[in-house]
Amino acid sequence: MNAPLPPYVGQPVKRREDFKFLTGKGRYVDDIKLPGMLYMAIARSPHAHAIIKNVDLGPARASPGVRLVLAGKDLDGRIGPIVPNWIIPGSRVPFRPVIAIDRVRFVGECVALVVAETLAQAYDAVDLIDVEYGVLPAVTDETAAIRDDAPQLHENVAGNVTTIYRVRGGDYAKAAQEADQVIQLRIANNRLIPTCMETRSVIAAPDPDDTLTVYMPSQVPHMHRRWIAETVGIPEHRLRVVAPDIGGGFGAKMHLYPEELLCPYLARELGVPVKWWESRSESHQSTSHGRAHTETIEVAIRNDGTILGMKVDTLGNVGAYLSNMATGGPTVNTVNFGTGNYKIANYEATSRIVVTNTVPVDAYRGYGRPEGAYIAERAIDAVARHLNIDQVEIRRKNFIQRTDFPYRPYGSMGTIYDTGNYDGLLEKALAAFDYEARCTEREALRRHGIYRGIGVAAYTHMCGMAPSRRLAMSGFDRGGWESARVAIDSSGRATVYSGSMSQGHGHVTSLSQIAADVLQIPIENIDVIQGDTRQVQAGHGTFNSRSMAVGGSSLHVCSQQIVAKAKKIAAGMLEVDEKDVAYSAGQFSVPGTDITPLSFAKVARMAYVGHKLPDGVAPGLDETVFYDPTGMSAPSGVHLAYVEVDPETGIVTILDYVAVDDVGTLINPMLAQGQIHGGVVQGIAQALYEEVSYDPDSGQLLTGSLLDYAVPRAEHVPNITSLFQETPSPTNPIGVKGIGESGSIAAPPCMVHAVLDALAPFGITHLDMPLTPPRIWAAVQRARNGANQ
Amino acid sequence: MSEVEKRHVVTLEINGVRRNAEVEPRKLLVHLIREDFGLTGTHVGCDTSQCGACTVELDGQAIKSCTVLAVMADGASITTIEGVSPVASRLDAVQTAFHEHHALQCGFCTPGMVMSVRQLLRDHPDANEDDIRHGIAGNICRCTGYHNIVRAVESLVAKD
Numbered sequence: 009m010n011a012p013l014p015p016y017v018g019q020p021v022k023r024r025e026d027f028k029f030l031t032g033k034g035r036y037v038d039d040i041k042l043p044g045m046l047y048m049a050i051a052r053s054p055h056a057h058a059i060i061k062n063v064d065l066g067p068a069r070a071s072p073g074v075r076l077v078l079a080g081k082d083l084d085g086r087i088g089p090i091v092p093n094w095i096i097p098g099s100r101v102p103f104r105p106v107i108a109i110d111r112v113r114f115v116g117e118c119v120a121l122v123v124a125e126t127l128a129q130a131y132d133a134v135d136l137i138d139v140e141y142g143v144l145p146a147v148t149d150e151t152a153a154i155r156d157d158a159p160q161l162h163e164n165v166a167g168n169v170t171t172i173y174r175v176r177g178g179d180y181a182k183a184a185q186e187a188d189q190v191i192q193l194r195i196a197n198n199r200l201i202p203t204c205m206e207t208r209s210v211i212a213a214p215d216p217d218d219t220l221t222v223y224m225p226s227q228v229p230h231m232h233r234r235w236i237a238e239t240v241g242i243p244e245h246r247l248r249v250v251a252p253d254i255g256g257g258f259g260a261k262m263h264l265y266p267e268e269l270l271c272p273y274l275a276r277e278l279g280v281p282v283k284w285w286e287s288r289s290e291s292h293q294s295t296s297h298g299r300a301h302t303e304t305i306e307v308a309i310r311n312d313g314t315i316l317g318m319k320v321d322t323l324g325n326v327g328a329y330l331s332n333m334a335t336g337g338p339t340v341n342t343v344n345f346g347t348g349n350y351k352i353a354n355y356e357a358t359s360r361i362v363v364t365n366t367v368p369v370d371a372y373r374g375y376g377r378p379e380g381a382y383i384a385e386r387a388i389d390a391v392a393r394h395l396n397i398d399q400v401e402i403r404r405k406n407f408i409q410r411t412d413f414p415y416r417p418y419g420s421m422g423t424i425y426d427t428g429n430y431d432g433l434l435e436k437a438l439a440a441f442d443y444e445a446r447c448t449e450r451e452a453l454r455r456h457g458i459y460r461g462i463g464v465a466a467y468t469h470m471c472g473m474a475p476s477r478r479l480a481m482s483g484f485d486r487g488g489w490e491s492a493r494v495a496i497d498s499s500g501r502a503t504v505y506s507g508s509m510s511q512g513h514g515h516v517t518s519l520s521q522i523a524a525d526v527l528q529i530p531i532e533n534i535d536v537i538q539g540d541t542r543q544v545q546a547g548h549g550t551f552n553s554r555s556m557a558v559g560g561s562s563l564h565v566c567s568q569q570i571v572a573k574a575k576k577i578a579a580g581m582l583e584v585d586e587k588d589v590a591y592s593a594g595q596f597s598v599p600g601t602d603i604t605p606l607s608f609a610k611v612a613r614m615a616y617v618g619h620k621l622p623d624g625v626a627p628g629l630d631e632t633v634f635y636d637p638t639g640m641s642a643p644s645g646v647h648l649a650y651v652e653v654d655p656e657t658g659i660v661t662i663l664d665y666v667a668v669d670d671v672g673t674l675i676n677p678m679l680a681q682g683q684i685h686g687g688v689v690q691g692i693a694q695a696l697y698e699e700v701s702y703d704p705d706s707g708q709l710l711t712g713s714l715l716d717y718a719v720p721r722a723e724h725v726p727n728i729t730s731l732f733q734e735t736p737s738p739t740n741p742i743g744v745k746g747i748g749e750s751g752s753i754a755a756p757p758c759m760v761h762a763v764l765d766a767l768a769p770f771g772i773t774h775l776d777m778p779l780t781p782p783r784i785w786a787a788v789q790r791a792r793n794g795a796n797q
Numbered sequence: 798m799s800e801v802e803k804r805h806v807v808t809l810e811i812n813g814v815r816r817n818a819e820v821e822p823r824k825l826l827v828h829l830i831r832e833d834f835g836l837t838g839t840h841v842g843c844d845t846s847q848c849g850a851c852t853v854e855l856d857g858q859a860i861k862s863c864t865v866l867a868v869m870a871d872g873a874s875i876t877t878i879e880g881v882s883p884v885a886s887r888l889d890a891v892q893t894a895f896h897e898h899h900a901l902q903c904g905f906c907t908p909g910m911v912m913s914v915r916q917l918l919r920d921h922p923d924a925n926e927d928d929i930r931h932g933i934a935g936n937i938c939r940c941t942g943y944h945n946i947v948r949a950v951e952s953l954v955a956k957d
């Protein structure tokens with residue numbers, strides 16, 4: 009028998025998709041030009057909250073090259089409304105028209121559209137649209153929005169709260185009574201802009217056979233097909249969604265936006281392709297934002313550092329309307345994970361979803377889990393600080409133990425951590441970081457007025473939302489499965505059709521590694537197709553760190569079915585019993601005999617010529633699988649950061665960053681490290697640099713372009729040591745856990761702890777992100793002035 | 798015809814080929830490259846000259862092509878990502894280093910990043926890590942966290 013091919017899974021296989029991107033041949037939506045294509049541009053509200061009194065479209069209609077100009081009332085009843093896809097039971101859902109009809113609720117909301125022959129002509133005409141507004145008082149902050157006298161956004165949303173969600177486990181009140189102390193903190197999770205380097209863009213093109221093709225950078229092509237079909241009123245099978253190369257998604261490209269509905273509608277009305285392209289500044293006010301929470305936390309503790317209970321109150325600012333998953337983020341995705349990696353038996357959390365006059369907030373890398381980890385980690389760090397216990401010791405003391413898995417935090421029914429070894433992660437991280445030496449160095453330098461700090465953060469979460477029937481219980485209008493098809497051609501080469509959707513993840517490489525190991529054929533003989541609903545059978549797409557755990561598993565199972573069928577065919581060809589046939593290294597053999605083995609290619613050919621198939625075996629070698637996982641995987645990790653803070657300028661210099669992550673079985677360590685690097689830097693960005701700000705009175709977006717919104721550059725971030733610990737997940741056949749969101753979950757608390765540790769000599773125990781130089785400098789000044797009084 | 802609509806003829810050499818186009822005075826070089834010449838490897842990532850996705854070489858110098866009007870490039874020689882490798886079917890040294898070190902994910906920043914790295918290596922053939930991080934500071938990458946881009950460039954420096 010042939011030895012199996014060396015496994016591809018686990019190897020740092022170089023990316024098979026790189027060549028096109030490196031040579032400028034990547035094809036993004038904005039690169040597509042169709043004959044006769046017209047351009048749409050949008051007139052957006054300059055006010056945060058206003059009544060639309062009158063819209064004068066006349067001058068715009070007369071502008072050169074203009075084909076069509078429409079306002080909200082022209083579309084009323086024709087398309088829309090936009091409805092969320094995840095509605096936590098009991099939520100009040102405000103009406104959201106595709107284009108505002110009589111009232112605008114955030115700066116950037118669509119009020120009218122122009123279609124013209126060139127983009128420049130469309131922009132020129134937008135400038136001529138004259139809207140008369142009656143300005144109303146606005147509210148942008150979640151804490152202000154729930155006050156009794158706050159401006160009200162929607163008639164059916166009393167007090168601006170759409171959803172109240174509660175989690176209870178054990179008895180917090182009793183824990184608080186029995187505690188030696190109860191400590192309190194209030195933390196803010198700053199609003200962010202996901203900032204994919206490719207902005208959104210849509211082209212809708214009518215095809216001669218009465219179908220419509222929509223090109224868009226979608227993380228979820230099949231879900232977009234359904235949503236667009238339902239909202240515009242197109243039979244779903246007549247709609248083809250094509251997602252070509254995508255320049256980053258990070259959650260922002262999985263929602264349903266007005267422009268994605270307008271282009272299909274207009275293309276059908278006008279009978280020609282219609283394109284919309286989002287400028288960067290437009291993106292800041294039209295593509296969903298992330299985070300935007302305020303949390304109040306109580307921790308009931310014993311003086312030895314034991315945590316008896318925790319109470320959390322979350323206010324999740326979701327902007328003016330409920331975007332796709334808005335009710336799920338600050339609720340299920342956040343507070344369910346509020347106890348982090350720690351054994352905290354008594355837990356009580358309440359989350360309120362608050363509407364404000366701001367851009368809608370939805371998923372951004374981690375969605376809720378970064379906020380949840382920030383709650384848990386800031387809380388345990390506060391306990392350590394308060395009791396003067398070492399930050400590593402406090403974690404060791406309270407960690408869920410390796411033998412406790414599967415673990416249900418606070419006795420939860422739905423939240424289950426499948427596996428983990430947090431002490432193992434911590435030890436590995438401490439060793440790589442040289443923790444003891446750094447502690448000594450920090451102390452020594454402090455005596456010389458040099459302020460260095462060490463940050464520690466642990467995280468765990470659940471990803472790959474499934475199974476489908478569980479999603480129904482939490483209010484989703486979708487499932488949690490993924491589909492894969494493997495089509496073998498008559499030469500034995502494979503084409504994989506996957507419902508997952510790469511946005512830079514390298515799926516052509518990672519998915520073909522999974523298929524190659526099962527099919528026992530070289531990776532070069534496998535192609536991967538994604539992102540075209542006319543080619544790919546079905547799918548949910550890529551988000552929630554689900555592609556390898558769910559999409560990869562479906563492909564694994566599908567590839568196994570191919571081998572099983574090929575074995576049947578081979579048995580017929582070799583005239584032996586199927587169970588005597590072994591398959592390895594691309595050869596079907598009968599061990600213990602001198603029967604000449606058959607190659608995979610020969611069997612594939614037989615499958616298609618069909619001349620000699622066993623009874624009951626249909627021709628072809630082409631399988632499709634819909635795989636619904638039994639549960640969700642729970643990645644975990646421990647990250648450490650070393651920083652120096654200059655108290656005279658407030659500038660933070662990051663000296664080192666070590667990430668140790670347990671993402672189960674690694675498919676491709678090179679790609680996995682890439683995910684950690686990118687995620688950690690987005691997390692560092694949240695901690696130190698990025699924040700969306702609104703003028704609290706006018707509701708104007710102050711960070712309206714990349715000039716004012718501080719996305720980090722190479723100079724602002726450190727090298728990252730990324731190491732792994734592999735504890736396979738029992739929830740899927742390949743043992744993988746999600747990875748994409750790990751970095752952006754762990755890095756914010758890790759960085760904040762490091763800076764607070766550096767500032768400890770000043771008595772500073774809390775600062776809200778982002779830890780910008782002015783914020784740090786002011787805190788140091790306050791501390792010094794306080795000390796002098 | 799208004800001044801805005803008046804057309805100007807621009808003649809330039811792009812990736813070694815002489816081309817001309819009739820453009821509005823307000824047209825940006827990046828749009829000339831993408832729309833008129835169909836070279837879509839040069840990207841537009843912002844509208845305030847922050848991101849570097851549009852970086853090309855103009856007369857041998859890396860520039861952000863969204864900061865130059867097409868008419869200003871009249872008579873110039875331009876190299877875009879499509880013209881970087883002398884053999885179209887192969888990668889040049891910088892492109893190869895990016896592939897070897899997994900210095901790209903979504904690939905949207907990559908063409909601009911490659912153009913900036915070429916400039917960096919011309920200016921600082923023995924660049925250290927600080928020089929590298931500073932040298933690519935005009936280009937935003939949201940995916941890689943820059944770590945592997947820095948490794949790729951270091952490998953090119955070490956080779957010399």
Ligand code: FES
Pocket residue numbers: 840841842843844845846847848849850851852861862863864
């Ligand atoms: S497009 Fe961003 S710098 Fe030119």
Ligand code: FES
Pocket residue numbers: 205255256512900901902903904905906907937938939940941
């Ligand atoms: S690889 Fe995606 S922006 Fe750089």
